[in-house]
Amino acid sequence: MNTPSHLIITAATQKFYRRTPIVRSAFLLGSVAPDLPLIVLWVSSTIHLHYNQGWTIRAAFRYLEQLYFVDPIWIAAHNTLHSPTMLVLLLLPLWHYRQRINSWGRWMYWFLLACLLHSVIDIATHGNDGPLLLFPFQWSIRFYSPVSYWDPAYYGREFALFELVLTIGLLTYLFGASVWRRVMEYRAKPVTYDAH
Numbered sequence: 001m002n003t004p005s006h007l008i009i010t011a012a013t014q015k016f017y018r019r020t021p022i023v024r025s026a027f028l029l030g031s032v033a034p035d036l037p038l039i040v041l042w043v044s045s046t047i048h049l050h051y052n053q054g055w056t057i058r059a060a061f062r063y064l065e066q067l068y069f070v071d072p073i074w075i076a077a078h079n080t081l082h083s084p085t086m087l088v089l090l091l092l093p094l095w096h097y098r099q100r101i102n103s104w105g106r107w108m109y110w111f112l113l114a115c116l117l118h119s120v121i122d123i124a125t126h127g128n129d130g131p132l133l134l135f136p137f138q139w140s141i142r143f144y145s146p147v148s149y150w151d152p153a154y155y156g157r158e159f160a161l162f163e164l165v166l167t168i169g170l171l172t173y174l175f176g177a178s179v180w181r182r183v184m185e186y187r188a189k190p191v192t193y194d195a196h
Helices: 001-014 024-052 057-070 072-080 086-096 104-125 156-188
Strands: none
Touching: 001 024, 001 104, 001 156, 024 057, 024 104, 057 072, 086 104, 086 156
């Protein structure tokens, strides 16, 4: 799923569970953090290969797609916050911190829980390129989802439409009442004309 959609889904989840003492900053950052290492690697490598090495963008992309599956640095960077096994192992010792106000453990717990939500969504929506399930113990096992958020061979076009509708719906849930209230307040204000 696209990174902004993860943020919107997590924000809607946090709003839905508003009575739960979720650390909002940790939860929202955790919703996008799993994608950040890959974004940095992809953008910096593309710039380097294209501008410093003279590669075409297409050739750079093909090479980087290979690195995603075989290069240990890329695999580790991408899966440290994407692997459900890694995230559960990191979450377990933090469980008792989840309710301790102002503790670093509470912040980390909600951050990693949002990363895990991100990971579960990615496992379901990544066709053959999702997170490694057993990383760091096993570096190649992935779930092969029948759906991909981007690949037309795995219903990517259909999923893109679903993701758009979901995003609009969740944005309405997040901001619709506030926007409607402001519109109604604006409409309720009496119109005054300056006599000058």
